[in-house]
Amino acid sequence: MSKPLLEINDVHFSFGANEVYRALNLRVHKGQVAAIIGPSGCGKSTLLNFIGGRLYPNSGSVICDGIDVTSLRRNALFEFRKRLGMMFQASALLTDFSVFDNVAFPVRQNTNLSETLIRHLVLMKLEMVGLRGARDLMPAELSGGMARRVALARAIAMDPLLVMYDEPFTGLDPISMGVIVKLIREVNDTLGMTSLVVTHDVREACTIADYMYLLGDGKVIGEGNPDRMRESNVPDVRQFMNGLPDGPVRYHYPAPDYADDIIGGPV
């Protein structure tokens, strides 16, 4: 196995009194598509913010390509981010820019390439996601699936080492979802990148991931390739992978005894 591109070591993090992570550890190897799965609110997106240096853990280290992100100062952090690509859940396209300009944006801002070269580069990325013909459309004219594909093209515009996908399948119709699933795998393999997909869509995650981590209770509660995860006997993993309404993660939010609440409550 190659050296890990990304290492999360013993990360602890709290939002006020809410403890999000207690001793989170995980590794993502070069060339892998790794899926981080877990229920809503378990801190999956927070993990992406650690890697991008937008949030800092209370303790522990986040090492990407040998660099400890938590120790970077402002300028070094911005320099480091040039090696990352990120696709946001809501696409986060710049609404005043056309599709072409959105994809060209990081290249224009971070390089001195000529406009001719930028045009070639952008058209190549748009061709890859099947939207070369939509280059002149504005974000408001795109469907949700198209916007997600433009966001993907923008995320890979700088040929990053690591591409992070924050809930890439949420809110898409089955066809668009299939397109995004296919694109994530294709882009990763064709361009030799490493991908980290944060999602709660188990089926799609199993389709594309080489390795999966299931988060819960502030740490990794299950890991392995999709087959191993599906066959796991660990109750938490079984509940999540099979979408069972009750199990270790309770169906009911903690509450006083039902009978006491009904009979003894205020009249």
Add this chain to the structure above:
Amino acid sequence: MNAIQQLGAWTLGSVARWGRAAIFLFQTLASCAWVVRRIDLLMQQIFSVGVLTLLIILVSGLFVGMVLGLQGYNTLVDFGAETSLGMVVALTLTRELGPVLTALLFAGRAGSALTAEIGLMKATEQLAAMEMMAVDPINRVVAPRFLAGVIAMPLLAAMFAGVGVFGGYLVGVSLLGVDAGVYWSGMQEGVDLYADILNGVIKSVVFGFVVAWIAVFEGYDATPTSEGVSRATTRTVVNASLSILALDFILTSLMFK
């Protein structure tokens, strides 16, 4: 106890907010050097906050000048001093109404738009996306808008005062019969370049700085929800207006002793 807790929480919250605003201002000022290298961005924002605010400034300036001409004439004529009308209109506009009313209108028109724009960019994760693309949103989004506000405000105030003087002329000279020569010469004698015009310019620069700072900070610091952006926009208009009026008193007491 609850009231004391609330007071404590409010105080801590206010101090933290002032701290954030101060750090934000330093970052924005530091980014202004970057903006100078991107004149295209600055020009775009000067158009957005300056040129697009021009209509409301010019129309307001004209009517304010006309009202000043009418009220000034009605007051001065009782003392046989209507020859001072030009001076009264010009002094009122250059010293006070030009900078103050322009800043109030600027806060309502351009300031609120800046806050809403930046706040919505935050709510739709556009600022976060920029950060992740290694583009500092303070350089790319905030600093050009802030600098454009500081540059546009004195220019708008000058135009407000100029059109106001013309409005006073329309009513005083064309309508009420004050001699045109007396109107202009009274203005020439009574208005001093440094004491009046320069101080008015200083006021408008200070107001532009404060309004632009409040507007971009409120947008950047907004809670990223539709309600949060709405509240931030309201805060911009209220805080900027109150700051303008309070600062006007302080500056006036320092400038015109």
